[in-house]
Amino acid sequence: MRNRLLFLLLVAALLAWEAAAHAQDLEKRVIRRVLPNGLTVLLLERPLSPTVSLYVRYKSGAVDDEDGKTGTAHFLEHMLFKGTESIGPLDPAGDAELLERIFRAGGDLDRERARGERADPERIKTLTGVLRDLESRHRATYRSNEIDRLYTINGAVGLNASTGQDVTTYHVSLPMNRLELWARIESDRMVRPVFREFYAERDVVLEERRQRVETDPDGLLYERFLAAAFTVHPYRRPILGWASDIPFLDPAALRSFLRQHHAPNNTVIAVVGRIRPDDVFRLIERYFGGIPRQEPLPRPIAEEPPQTDERRIRVAFDARPQLMIGWHKPALPHFDDYVFDVIEALLSRGRTSRFYRELVEKKGLAEKAAAMSGIPGSRYPNLFVVYGTPRDPHPVAALEKAVHEEIERLRNEPVTASELEKIKNRMRAEFIRDLASNEGLARTLSYYEAVAGDWRYVTGHLQVIERITPGDVQRVARTYLVPENRTVAILEKQP
Amino acid sequence: MTRRRILLLLLPLVLLPVLAAAAPAGDTPPASPGLLAPPDRLAYPPLDFPVPRAERFELPNGIVVYFLEDREVPLVTVQAYLKGGSLLDPDGKEGLAELLATVMRTGGTHSRTGREVDERLEFLAADAEASAGLETISASLSVLKKDLEEGLALFSGMLREPAFEEERLVLARELKKEDLRRIADDPARFAFREFGRFQYRQGPWARLSSLASLDAVLRQDLVSHHRRLFTPRNLWIAVSGDLSREEAREALQRHFGSWTAADIPGTEAPQPVPGRRGIRLVSREISQSVLIVGHPAPSRSAPDYHAFQVLDFLLGGGGFSSRIFQEIRTDRGLAYSTGSFYRSRLKHGVFGAYAITRTDATLSVLAHLERILAESGRGAFKDQDLQAARESMLHRFIFSFQSPEQVVRQRLLVEFDRLPADFLESYRKNIRKVTTGDIEAAALRWLDASRASILVLGDPRGFGGRLDSFGEMMNAP
Numbered sequence: 001m002r003n004r005l006l007f008l009l010l011v012a013a014l015l016a017w018e019a020a021a022h023a024q025d026l027e028k029r030v031i032r033r034v035l036p037n038g039l040t041v042l043l044l045e046r047p048l049s050p051t052v053s054l055y056v057r058y059k060s061g062a063v064d065d066e067d068g069k070t071g072t073a074h075f076l077e078h079m080l081f082k083g084t085e086s087i088g089p090l091d092p093a094g095d096a097e098l099l100e101r102i103f104r105a106g107g108d109l110d111r112e113r114a115r116g117e118r119a120d121p122e123r124i125k126t127l128t129g130v131l132r133d134l135e136s137r138h139r140a141t142y143r144s145n146e147i148d149r150l151y152t153i154n155g156a157v158g159l160n161a162s163t164g165q166d167v168t169t170y171h172v173s174l175p176m177n178r179l180e181l182w183a184r185i186e187s188d189r190m191v192r193p194v195f196r197e198f199y200a201e202r203d204v205v206l207e208e209r210r211q212r213v214e215t216d217p218d219g220l221l222y223e224r225f226l227a228a229a230f231t232v233h234p235y236r237r238p239i240l241g242w243a244s245d246i247p248f249l250d251p252a253a254l255r256s257f258l259r260q261h262h263a264p265n266n267t268v269i270a271v272v273g274r275i276r277p278d279d280v281f282r283l284i285e286r287y288f289g290g291i292p293r294q295e296p297l298p299r300p301i302a303e304e305p306p307q308t309d310e311r312r313i314r315v316a317f318d319a320r321p322q323l324m325i326g327w328h329k330p331a332l333p334h335f336d337d338y339v340f341d342v343i344e345a346l347l348s349r350g351r352t353s354r355f356y357r358e359l360v361e362k363k364g365l366a367e368k369a370a371a372m373s374g375i376p377g378s379r380y381p382n383l384f385v386v387y388g389t390p391r392d393p394h395p396v397a398a399l400e401k402a403v404h405e406e407i408e409r410l411r412n413e414p415v416t417a418s419e420l421e422k423i424k425n426r427m428r429a430e431f432i433r434d435l436a437s438n439e440g441l442a443r444t445l446s447y448y449e450a451v452a453g454d455w456r457y458v459t460g461h462l463q464v465i466e467r468i469t470p471g472d473v474q475r476v477a478r479t480y481l482v483p484e485n486r487t488v489a490i491l492e493k494q495p
Numbered sequence: 496m497t498r499r500r501i502l503l504l505l506l507p508l509v510l511l512p513v514l515a516a517a518a519p520a521g522d523t524p525p526a527s528p529g530l531l532a533p534p535d536r537l538a539y540p541p542l543d544f545p546v547p548r549a550e551r552f553e554l555p556n557g558i559v560v561y562f563l564e565d566r567e568v569p570l571v572t573v574q575a576y577l578k579g580g581s582l583l584d585p586d587g588k589e590g591l592a593e594l595l596a597t598v599m600r601t602g603g604t605h606s607r608t609g610r611e612v613d614e615r616l617e618f619l620a621a622d623a624e625a626s627a628g629l630e631t632i633s634a635s636l637s638v639l640k641k642d643l644e645e646g647l648a649l650f651s652g653m654l655r656e657p658a659f660e661e662e663r664l665v666l667a668r669e670l671k672k673e674d675l676r677r678i679a680d681d682p683a684r685f686a687f688r689e690f691g692r693f694q695y696r697q698g699p700w701a702r703l704s705s706l707a708s709l710d711a712v713l714r715q716d717l718v719s720h721h722r723r724l725f726t727p728r729n730l731w732i733a734v735s736g737d738l739s740r741e742e743a744r745e746a747l748q749r750h751f752g753s754w755t756a757a758d759i760p761g762t763e764a765p766q767p768v769p770g771r772r773g774i775r776l777v778s779r780e781i782s783q784s785v786l787i788v789g790h791p792a793p794s795r796s797a798p799d800y801h802a803f804q805v806l807d808f809l810l811g812g813g814g815f816s817s818r819i820f821q822e823i824r825t826d827r828g829l830a831y832s833t834g835s836f837y838r839s840r841l842k843h844g845v846f847g848a849y850a851i852t853r854t855d856a857t858l859s860v861l862a863h864l865e866r867i868l869a870e871s872g873r874g875a876f877k878d879q880d881l882q883a884a885r886e887s888m889l890h891r892f893i894f895s896f897q898s899p900e901q902v903v904r905q906r907l908l909v910e911f912d913r914l915p916a917d918f919l920e921s922y923r924k925n926i927r928k929v930t931t932g933d934i935e936a937a938a939l940r941w942l943d944a945s946r947a948s949i950l951v952l953g954d955p956r957g958f959g960g961r962l963d964s965f966g967e968m969m970n971a972p
Contacts, residue, residue, distance in 0.1 A: 008618065014641065015620065018569060048567065049897040050542055074506055081508065081815065087534060144825055148815035150534050153883045155890020159814065162507040175890055177542040184534045203828030207783070211831050211851050212506070215781040217680050239506050318780070319680035351601070352617045361666060367673040391673045422617055429620030429639060436568050436898065 012421045012428075016466060019428040022435060023459035030445065030455065031277050037293045038265025041284055042445050042455055043277040046438055052273030053158075053173045053438035054182050055446040056190075059268070060261035061164045062239040063301060063377065069253045071241015073261075074163040075205055076254045080170070081161070082196040083146045084188040094141040098134060099196065103251050105131045106199050110248055131199065142196055147185055154178045158439060163239055165377030167450050168261075173439060176274045180283060187287035190262050195251050202249060209240050217319035217491055225324045225489035226376055228313045229383055233304035235376050263294035270446035272438045304328065304381060311487040321396040321492040325403060326375065326383035327485050332452055338464045339476040340373040340384050345423045346415065346473070347371040347386075347406065352422070354406055359388070365399045367391045378451045383487075384480065396490055410477035414470035424465055431462055546919045547896045549733075549906040550740055554748055556755055557728040561907040562743050563735040565899035569640040571736035572900050573647070575654060576911055577632045579724040579762040582699050588711050590704030592627035594667050595717050600625040600634070602663035604652030609663045612649055621646050623653070629700070630762075630841060632724065640737040643746060651750035654725060659717045668709050675706060679779075683832070683851060686785035686952040689777055689971070694789040694845060694948040696770040726756040731911050733903035766842050767791075772945050773969040776962060777952040784857040784953025785849070788864050790942050792837055792844030796914060800839060801925040802933035803846070803941065808884045809876050809934070810867065811835025811848055816883070818867050818875070819848055829856050829863075841912055846941065854957035861951070861965060865944060872938035874931075881931050888926050 031043040065072045082088070089095040109127040112119050143149070151159050151172060159172045174182055213219040223238050230236035240246070269288075271280050307328055330336055348355045348371040355369035369388040376382065386407075390399040434440050449455040549563045581592040600623060603609035616623055619642040625634035634654060638646030678685050688703065695701035732751075734743045769791040793803050811819035811834035823833040833850035848868060852860045867875075896902050909918045947966075955962060962968070 011618065015639070018639075022568070046567075048565070048899075049893065050544060051893055051897060078508055139826075145815040145821060149883065152814055152816055153886040153890070154539075155887060155893070157891050157894045160507050164506075173894065175542055175893055177539045178890075180537050180539070181534055184532075184537060197825060200826065200828035204824055204831050207829070207851070207853060208506070208831035210783045210853060211683075215682050215783050320677045350617055351613045360670070364666075364669065367670060367677070389673070389677065391669060392676060425620045426617065432568050432570065432639070433637065436570070438897070 008418050008421050012425050015425055015428045019431050019462055022432055023462060026435065027456060027459050032455065033281055035264065035285060035289055037289065037291055039288050040268045040449060041281060042268070042270040042449060043275065043280055044272045044441060044445070045275055045277060046272055047274050050176045050274050051173055051438065052176050052179060052271060052275055053442040054171060055270040055442040056170045056186050057268045057446045057450040058168045058262055059266045059450045061166045061168050062237065063165050063234040063380070064261060065237065068245060069249060070237045070245045071205065071249055072253050072257050073168055074239050074241065075202065075249050076257050077161045077163045077168055078201050078205060079195045079198065079254055080189050080193050081147050083142060083194050084192045085194055087185065087188060088142045088146040088194065088196065090143060091141040098138040098141060099194065102131065102134045102138060105134055107250065110250065114248060144197065147189065150181060150185060154181050165235055165239060166379040167447065179280060183283050183287040187291065191291055193258065195254060198251060202246065205240065205246055209243060209246065212240065217317050217322060220317060221315055221322050221324055221489055221491040224313060224315050225326065225487065228311050228489060229326045229487035230304055232302045233380060234301060235380065235382065260294065260297055264288060264291045265293045265296065268446050268449045270442040272442040301380065307485050310483050313489045315489065315491040316494040317491050318493055319491065321390055321490065323388045323396050323400055324385060324489045326385040326487050327480050328381060329384050329480050331381050332378055333457065335464070336476050338461070339468055339472050342423055342465065342468050343410065343473060343476065344371045344373040345426060346419065349426060358406060359399065359402050363402055365390060365394045365402050369403065396492060400488065407477065407481045410473065410481060415473050417470065420470060427465055428462060544893050547902045549903045552744060554752055556752060558751055559731045559910065560747060561733045561903045562740050563899045563903045564739060565735055566737050569737050571638055571640055571643050571734065571738055573636040573650060574733040574900065574904055575634045576731045576907065577724055577729050578630065579760060580628045580630045580632055582629050582764040583762065584702070587708060588716060589702045589708040590671060591712050591716055591720060592632060593671065593704065594664065594712050595720055596625040596627040596632055597667040598659050598664050598717060599653050599657040601667065602660040603658035605656040605658060606652065609660050615645065615649060619646060623650055643738065647746055647750045655754055657721060659714050661714055664714055664717065668712065672706050672709055675704065682779060682781060682783065682785050682952055686777065686787060686950060689775070690787045690789060690847065690950040693775045693950050695767045698767055699764050700767045723760050726760065727751065727754050728759045731907050733907045735899035735903045769946050770948065772947050772966045774949040774951065774962060774966050775969050775971060776955060777950070778955060779952055780954050782854055783851055784854055784951060785851050786857065786861055786864065787847050787849045787950045788868065789845060789847045789948040790946060792846035792941050793839065794842045794844050795839040795912060799933065799937045802929045802937040803837060805881065805884050805888065805926065805929045806871060806934045806937050807835055807837035807846060808888060809880055810871060812837060813884060813887060819864065822867060823850050823860060823863060829860050854954050855959050857951065857953055857958045858960045858962065868942045869944060872935055872942060874935065876931060876934055878931060881929070881934065885926055885929065889923050892923055
């Protein structure tokens with residue numbers, strides 16, 4: 001046993017050295033520049049393939065939605081694919097004029113619908129007819145899906161965007177010679193988007209909600225769980241928005257969100273691939289440099305009060321049971337957040353992790369049991385979450401009990417040195433593996449620059465992890481992973 | 496920098512099946528565009544892209560190896576491919592190949608228990624996995640360069656002399672059974688799985704594992720199936736990363752060279768016969784329906800393979816601008832997920848158009864999907880559409896070769912799938928040659944409504960009409 005530990009420590013030392021060397025190398029190779037308007041640019045040359053991966057991150061997301069208008073950030077993300085003033089119009093005057101009339105008719109219709117049971121069905125029918133008619137006339141004045149077409153014919157892959165609680169992201173990979181197309185499109189839609197096809201796209205979002213929440217037990221449980229775990233902080237609200245808010249989101253809400261949150265001083269860009277950094281920087285300067293900076297917004301985000309008692313909810317749904325448990329914890333770069341990264345790996349990373357060994361293999365209670373730190377976002381104090389599915393014939397209660405036992409073990413017994421080293425080894429190797437993809441690097445660098453304020457969080461992460469001791473793990477477990485700080489959500493069939 | 500694995504953390508704009516494909520092209524000389532110049536007038540420097548090569552060699556015992564050196568990070572990746580997948584599962588033991596792959600990885604080797612293997616791999620921070628598809632079993636290893644020897648010893652132990660511990664078989668079987676019990680909880684996954692069976696109607700391609708068939712798989716089945724399939728002459732290996740060709744050859748020779756076993760196993764299965772038009776309904780009381788309209792499609796070596804690739808791109812594989820996405824999602828707001836997929840196998844292919852829509856729109860979306868497919872054989876796609884699809888596919892070709900692992904895999908699969916040796920080199924030329932006439936001919940030949948397999952998952956009480964007005968209803972077996 002002693003020899004094994006010695007050997008492990010030797011392996012670990014080598015790997016720690018190797019990872020540290022790569023971290024240092026990365027710090028030398030990433031170029032970070034800030035434009036006078038506050039736009040942060042990260043550039044990394046990787047010559048392997050003649051391609052380039054591009055990430056634009058806005059440091060705003062669903063947490064910044066106004067109450068009553070939840071889903072704004074996410075809907076705006078959809079609408080930024082509808083073209084701009086100079087991308088899409090065939091008949092610019094007709095395009096603009098009809099769009100104005102569409103928004104007026106749509107607004108009238110929304111106001112009537114908002115009357116609920118007192119709404120006049122005849123008037124709704126008439127207004128719907130007017131709106132449909134305007135929309136079909138509008139269709140002749142622009143080219144639909146023009147942004148996607150431009151990217152696609154130029155060989156784009158991975159074109160997508162996503163909205164999180166903290167950050168909204170637009171990303172794409174292109175052949176290296178097509179960078180200018182990206183700069184042209186992204187700088188334009190950052191300030192001059194046109195919300196064509198607004199009402200049809202709102203229906204798409206409602207379909208998205210049906211697909212991800214209403215008909216999906218995982219999504220439904222997750223939504224209800226967050227609404228229980230957070231009572232005040234906006235992390236309690238779904239990114240998609242509440243079902244009653246989405247059908248009334250209006251163009252004005254989206255415009256004001258765009259103006260406030262898509263400012264260059266709220267934006268991070270990462271470019272990774274076969275590039276000449278100076279040329280790319282000049283290109284970005286040329287296209288994005290003229291966008292005016294905005295006054296930073298005061299963010300009056302309500303703080304979540306400390307939880308003092310266990311919360312427990314039940315979601316009835318016709319599906320096999322699922323379990324979700326969450327404990328409140330601080331956000332990065334708090335030292336304890338790093339310790340939670342270690343706990344997450346200890347509990348559920350790989351086949352020798354504690355959950356897999358105990359709950360899946362030995363006790364046979366679970367089909368899956370996973371730990372995740374940093375739910376549902378990273379900018380504000382968040383949750384450490386355990387998600388699990390029991391295996392027939394075991395009831396979900398048995399799985400819950402077994403999870404609590406594992407958590408208790410973390411509180412009661414210090415982790416052995418060899419188990420801790422094993423976890424650190426995995427984290428070191430993962431760091432090295434993550435260096436091998438343009439897309440992955442662009443994603444990671446831009447994310448931590450946006451959320452932690454400095455991409456070097458990525459290279460510093462391992463240094464902090466190296467310092468974590470069994471005592472830290474135990475202290476953190478004793479501080480946060482306690483019953484009065486947890487929310488338990490169980491989804492199962494109506495009895 | 497933990498890897499967040501939960502999907503719900505972010506909501507992407509679109510969920511699409513990921514496609515591989517495409518390449519470079521010469522362009523007009525650069526101009527100096529003003530800020531608001533139409534993006535179509537931007538000019539790009541030319542980009543020449545010769546398809547990256549990998550080195551090929553054989554071990555004396557017949558194992559074919561593809562190799563590519565890459566020194567960027569101190570890692571080595573090994574990918575192994577064998578012919579024979581779940582198609583060869585005996586009747587009543589569906590799921591055998593899948594369990595074989597899982598327990599090969601988890602059930603120990605001749606010299607180490609499964610638990611020891613797990614611990615060693617964890618110790619070395621190495622990743623090893625194995626999985627089975629319909630026609631292929633594959634396994635992979637990612638290991639730090641300095642641990643290559645031990646990593647390969649474990650990996651070759653799994654492939655050559657797996658112990659198939661009973662305890663690990665029980666675990667794999669129980670987990671697979673629970674996964675089956677839970678499939679119905681995910682409407683899209685459930686529908687696509689059922690479609691996989693329905694499109695083939697009967698025969699070896701139309702089988703799925705069940706609780707009973709998984710229970711019927713015994714350790715002895717794994718042992719004999721392994722003995723039959725796992726021979727050096729049925730093994731292709733791709734190696735890439737931080738090592739030289741000689742290092743790779745010597746290491747593989749050390750760990751796989753002494754392996755001599757019988758001949759090439761017969762792994763051919765009879766090809767499916769296209770059925771006549773039919774509809775299968777999977778009833779579920781939910782607020783949305785999943786619709787899939789399936790058709791037979793060309794194999795990867797068929798003469799109209801490239802034309803069909805373009806057709807699928809135009810119909811629903813090409814993102815927002817593709818016809819199905821434009822009409823169902825953008826124009827009508829009827830779905831979040833909609834599009835098409837084309838899966839080309841060795842000797843046949845499968846095409847499907849799909850949409851997930853609210854219950855009361857089910858029948859109208861189904862009618863739209865079928866109309867769009869029918870129109871594709873009647874001149875729906877003009878020269879400019881074809882031009883755009885071709886451009887896209889040619890320009891994105893380079894993304895199939897972004898990493899050394901991708902390059903060796905692409906090269907290996909050409910030989911593994913018995914494609915023409917210049918398949919990758921001639922891909923762009925073949926895409927360029929496709930005409931609107933070819934697309935129409937492919938659509939008329941393959942997207943024949945009288946051979947459609949239509950699967951609908953949803954609540955028929957809310958359809959607002961009769962599903963059987965679309966054709967004969969066929970019950971699940």
